[in-house]
Amino acid sequence: MTIKLYCFGESGNAYKAALALELSGLDWAPVKVDFFNGETRTPAFRTDINAMGEAPVMVDGDCRLSQSGVIMDYVAEKSGKLGGATPEARREILRWMFWDNHKLSSQAGMCRFLMNFLPAEKRPAEVIAFTQGRLKAAYQVLDTHLGERKWIAGEEVSIADLSCCGYLYYPEPFGFDRADWPNIDRWLDDIAALPGWKHPYDLMPGSPADRAQESASAGRV
Numbered sequence: 001m002t003i004k005l006y007c008f009g010e011s012g013n014a015y016k017a018a019l020a021l022e023l024s025g026l027d028w029a030p031v032k033v034d035f036f037n038g039e040t041r042t043p044a045f046r047t048d049i050n051a052m053g054e055a056p057v058m059v060d061g062d063c064r065l066s067q068s069g070v071i072m073d074y075v076a077e078k079s080g081k082l083g084g085a086t087p088e089a090r091r092e093i094l095r096w097m098f099w100d101n102h103k104l105s106s107q108a109g110m111c112r113f114l115m116n117f118l119p120a121e122k123r124p125a126e127v128i129a130f131t132q133g134r135l136k137a138a139y140q141v142l143d144t145h146l147g148e149r150k151w152i153a154g155e156e157v158s159i160a161d162l163s164c165c166g167y168l169y170y171p172e173p174f175g176f177d178r179a180d181w182p183n184i185d186r187w188l189d190d191i192a193a194l195p196g197w198k199h200p201y202d203l204m205p206g207s208p209a210d211r212a213q214e215s216a217s218a219g220r221v
Contacts, residue, residue, distance in 0.1 A: 001060070002028060003021065004028070005029070006031045006059075007056045008032055009205060010206060011204075013068040013105065016071075018200075050066045058071045060074075084154065097164075107135045111131040111135060115128060135175055139176065139181050146183035147183045161191060165188060169199055
């Protein structure tokens with residue numbers, strides 16, 4: 001049975017789940033969520049897909065999961081790949097995933113949204129500057145850690161790596177320049193060299209370019 005992932009290309013959290021599924025070798029297919037037209041806020045989505053009103057959501061038969069970290073953990077368990085071989089290794093993976101959710105992805109996602117997906121007149125400069133300061137501290141932690149090892153946790157790539165890289169391949173500016181962080185830069189190249197890796201806009205449906213084209217087409221009607 002094909003696993004369904006409700007997702008959209010602009011979402012770094014959806015990318016984490018999609019990339020884990022792709023690299024795991026499990027049979028899966030994306031289902032586009034029209035986030036920017038408010039689909040996740042509709043009663044139908046909250047009733048039928050996810051009461052939290054968020055993407056990604058994974059459906060595998062009778063199993064329905066939301067939250068990217070939980071989905072990645074499920075994928076690792078089901079596929080036997082990308083997870084820790086021992087309880088100690090798994091705890092180290094979870095430690096970095098929790099760190100990412102609190103210190104890195106949450107800040108990067110918000111900063112990128114404020115800088116790129118809000119109208120220019122509504123972008124709060126002070127909030128953006130504050131968030132970028134917190135992100136710089138997180139980048140430093142990750143860059144230092146990766147200076148001593150190839151992968152974040154253990155000797156092989158894991159869902160810890162896929163969690164922490166979730167927002168770092170996106171082209172939209174949010175205060176992250178790979179050239180400033182050589183160990184992160186090397187690590188991102190190593191992930192991108194894995195068989196099956198795809199850029200988020202190639203792995204999932206939906207991108208700013210698609211939305212711009214849709215807007216242009218609507219304007220010609």
